[in-house]
Amino acid sequence: MEMHSQAFLENAREALGDPEKTRRRGLLAAFTPMVRNAAMESFGKFEPLRQHLRRVRQHTLDNLDHYLDRFEQEALSNGNHVHFAMDGEEMNRIVLEICQRHSARRIAKGKSMVTEETGLSRHLQGAGLNVTETDLGEYIIQQAGEPPSHIVGPALHKSAAEVRDLFLARHDLGERELEETSQLVQEARGVLRQRFLEADVGIIGANALVAENGYSMLVTNEGNGDLCANLPPVLIVCTTLERILPRAEDATAMMRLLVRSATGQPHTCYTSFYSGPRREQDTDGPIETHFVLLDDKRTDILASDYREMLQCIRCGACLNHCPIYAAAGGHAYGAVYMGPMGSVLTPLLTSLEESHLLPNACTSCGRCAEVCPSGIPLPDLLRDLRQAEQAAKLSPPRWRTGLKLHAWLARHPRLYHGLTALGIPLLHRLGRRRGSFSKLPLAGGWTSQRDFPAPQRKTFMQAYAGVLKAEKKRRRHD
């Protein structure tokens, strides 16, 4: 997709200017962590399972050549065609060639972030193919001509009223009631059912690739991915190398955390494993199946200090727990991946020059790392990217000078303590009456949204020294 990460600050400002959307984002930011936390609490084994999966995935990445080779062998012996693509363009070209070889006109597509990354649908449409996104959220934003705002719920930024207007405008179905959400779903079901039945090619993504048997795992609630995988005569699975796991039980163990993290369910309605084309005895299923395995910088990331990012399972929990994502919304990031995982991944997939603002979209609160089912140290990776930004002189000179000054000061503790010992009591005296400041010099942006609390009389170090002194005195008395 087109990148607009350079405009993050303007995008975020604009997003915050819409009170209705801000209110709805606030609701989601309260609701989504709640369901996730309830699910993890009743599961009760989040940490041990997260550790187990980290070991398995680390092991898989450490031996990726072994497992990728095994997967390819098994997938081929299951009757698949296996393709490799260095970049998005190559993946798009391979998929288009397959479609054209079958003279395909209609494509039914399941939800896949990888194909969002490569802009596959646009590429196929540009060649005259009729592509229907069949995940309800993806279908809504396809009709609206918008990018996804969330990696799990791509249309959650839209109100039911907006979806109703969209359907009334896009579906030529005459006068009808569309007041209830269930009526909207029902209408989409009717429209899309036909598309499934007519499709010449189905395209899906994969939540995991199983090296031991060559199956791909697909996790959905709607069942749209399964319809794409089973009804059309040709199936193309588009995914990336790092989806590989050694064994089938590793995939379902991962699913335990994936689904709870994403939607708070213990299990999605459909967890499906597909091996290849229909067998001799089968009465349905695709006749020809393809895997297109995309690199798109994954091998670079594998060799870099950001390797842990390849453990991401795209659950969206870090988005749901991120105060910046909640405030600015997914579109502000101007990228396919948003929130904390997106702010790490986007600069790695594009370039730091294009997306250096994103790693700054972080308050270092650490909630993302706390809930990440893969245990990815997202705040650390974001900090490393900011450091790289600083080193590459991409941040504004004012920030760099300020940071340099701060770093210098922090390395001179006496001066630092002396200055804060002067400043803090001054702020305390000035803010004593109200207990907070509504305006502060050099911090106008901060105080425009909230008050700055007046500090205590002493700095922490002063108070700490006082405690130590009192303790010493007490010991002497004992």
Place this chain on the structure above:
Amino acid sequence: MTKSARSRIFAKIRHSSRGATAATIREELDSFGKAPAADLPTPDTATAFLANVLKNQGTVDCAANRTDAVRAVGQYLYQHYRTHRLVAGNDSRLAAMPWRDAGVLPRFGTAEGNEPAALSYARLGVAETGAVVTFTGKANPAANNLLAEHHIVLVNCEDLVGDMEEAWLRIRHEVDRDGRPRGINFIAGPSSTADIEGQLVYGAHGPRGWHVILLGYMPASALEDARALAAG
């Protein structure tokens, strides 16, 4: 073009790989042990399975024998459609059911676009997740899981397993005997979506009703206990 991508990708991966032998890799993987699974809500597998099916917004019935099972199917169909129309896969176990006892006459084959109800005979039921497992094939075409308005699934008590790891043990056993099926489907609920304002709606693309009939010997209070567990 693709071939060169393949060799380039492998070369790059090998560069950052540990280069361990297959035996060492296997050994390390085995050393991680079994992944922690969710605890069952009650020690009895049948009760736990039924409770989780209910939590997944499925409906359930229990049948002591095959005659009871076909009656349960007939009753479900009549309740929802006032009809006894049904499509079922060419599963020898389904063909051998005493359908006449319930006045149901299934059409054995593949579901079409607008079928009211489809019947599957599950290979397994997983208590941990309340999921049923089907294999695609003549005995259960994939369309039968997906296209009907209601999906009815029979599961034998002896085909229940505790968790996903046990499920894979059983699946491997069947695959070793009969070869790899094209698709292995874990189904845990009617098709649903929360893509509009996070509101949960059933019947997104697949069945809007999912009815599981557990067949065989189980504690007399299994269904009652399961309902209490699901409600609590």
